[in-house]
Amino acid sequence: MDLTVQIGRSELYNPLGVASGTFGYGSEYEKLIDLNRIGALYTKAVTPEPRPGNEIPRIVETPSGMLNSIGLANVGLQRFISDKLPFLKSVPSAVIVNVAGSEERDYFTVVETLAAEDAIWGWEINLSCPNVKCGGLALGTDPEQVRMLTASLRRLTEKPVIVKLTPNVTDITTIARAAEDGGADAVSCINTLVGMLIDTDRQRTVLPGATGGLSGPAVLPVGLAAVYRVSRAVRIPVIGVGGILEPDHALQYLLAGAAAIQIGTANFIDPSIHQRVLEAIEQYAAQHEVRSIAEFGRLLR
Amino acid sequence: MPAMARYLTAVLQNRPIAEDFYELQFNWPSQAPAPKPGQFLTIRTSQSSVPLLRRPFAFSRYDHEDGSARIIYKVRGAATAQLAGKRPFDAVDVLAPLGKPFPLPDSETRPILVAGGIGIGPILFLARALHAHSPALRLIVGARTAAGLPSQLSGEYGEVIACTDDGSFGHSGTVIDALRSYLSTTTLSTNSGESVLYLCGPEPMLAGGHRLALECGITAYVAVEQTMGCAVGACMGCAVRVLGPERYARACTEGPVFDSRLIDWRE
């Protein structure tokens, strides 16, 4: 079957991506995972300045999931270019830079500075970060801001712009449509859900900042519903992410209408997941006479 | 650093060695790099999503001859309870070897090894590795009560100073109390530079060891513990506070062994 995925004017050689923040800058997994299997490598969020990240502890397990409060810890733009890009130039996968910031300007800086880098295939715009100008509210919760930011970024780059949607909104389809109106080539959903745990012995929240982002199998149904609804609300491709731990979860995303998928938390748990997912996709396609990834969505009755 | 990989291997033995403590021995694949003291592995204890994350454990022993490796673990929650249920021939899913090992002392330096609680595994591994070369090695091991101390400590590692918080065995008090009195009864504190501390255990113990090392002007290496996500340096989840502009270091790849002077010991 044809595994390729068309996004904007560009192509991914297969639909399998590794989600931002769970795969570092690629080199960390070089020895463990055959990068030839990875169609798209989404980097850890890149912000203009380095960020040390949040207070510790930053991770805690939840029923069938985990909460993280990494806080966009990243090396910043300059060290991304000097230390991380050289390796990324050598990977077969499409390198997609996850762009983040605390105000619009930060997004422009990252995209403008990196726009001419051939090694970069495209951008994933992380709109889930708290926005200082919005009084700490995530940028991605206001449709008009999403449309304007997407449109501004669209003017800065020829490369595919993927807007990553937060599930922490009343209606994710309105945000998806705003991204489409702004000129996004695709949307990816979902980012993590706001969650928390309390230590009853210590009478404190487990994470020092009270809340964190929930990921892992616990969020699978939320991600599937988001992809199902968003893919029926927009004409651009929808990339499904959230909770994939088994090949069947990936197939569910494709049936829900996803044009491609991302594996996040499962990278930590099962280094064989990528191969197993690809095998399952090909096997399922053969069984159901599907010739391309796009046809999966039509199977759902 | 030899490459880590994921191995599906098999349990050889899994036996209780103290109250709530077990030693798991498993096949060490011949193609895998030899683990070193201070390095760790992660285990996926369940094929389901509960518990979800792999859990990190330090190597406690490696035997090249019979191709086996071991960990010593304490049953604390779901993953370690599942581990305690493993029987010989059961599969174990490991990612290893991970992290930086303890830097070894030169032949002139006297190593003093200190273990508390779940820190026992890596310290025994180091003691075994150093014993042949450093006859002057000292091993200080502590637990809350006598029942928490592994039974087979003596002999193999030279003279062992055992302590219990409740005084039910060996010295009464913490390993840091024992370390302080040991350091003061030897000439070490005046002969600085000739000894080096290796510590693994709860954070207050590591902080206490660090302060003593500073007082005596000697180096202390500590193996720290932090909740992990990826264990390969990708997620920034296992951050520990360090001094310097970066503010955090990753326990999984920059550690778990650190020179104690690099750590930000607040509180």
Ligand SMILES: Cc1cc2nc3c(=O)[nH]c(=O)nc-3n(C[C@H](O)[C@H](O)[C@H](O)COP(=O)(O)OP(=O)(O)OC[C@H]3O[C@@H](n4cnc5c(N)ncnc54)[C@H](O)[C@@H]3O)c2cc1C
């Ligand atoms: C580098 C390193 C080496 C370690 N070596 C040993 C060892 O040799 N022997 C030993 O008994 N224990 C060791 N630990 C601790 C061990 O990982 C935890 O005891 C284990 O994860 C508990 O899991 P659980 O499901 O049984 O308990 P849970 O109920 O999940 O947790 C009990 C406690 O374990 C810790 N913990 C939970 N999840 C994780 C995680 N994903 N990563 C790290 N810590 C976690 C937390 O402090 C928690 O409070 C080590 C930890 C690290 C980071």
Ligand SMILES: Cc1cc2nc3c(=O)[nH]c(=O)nc-3n(C[C@H](O)[C@H](O)[C@H](O)COP(=O)(O)O)c2cc1C
């Ligand atoms: C430790 C961790 C760090 C993450 N960092 C980022 C990030 O920097 N930018 C981003 O857009 N999403 C980030 N995410 C969200 C993931 O990319 C993904 O959307 C989410 O985890 C759901 O997928 P999963 O259930 O497969 O993990 C992070 C997730 C985790 C677990």
Ligand code: FES
């Ligand atoms: S556990 Fe992911 S960086 Fe250390």
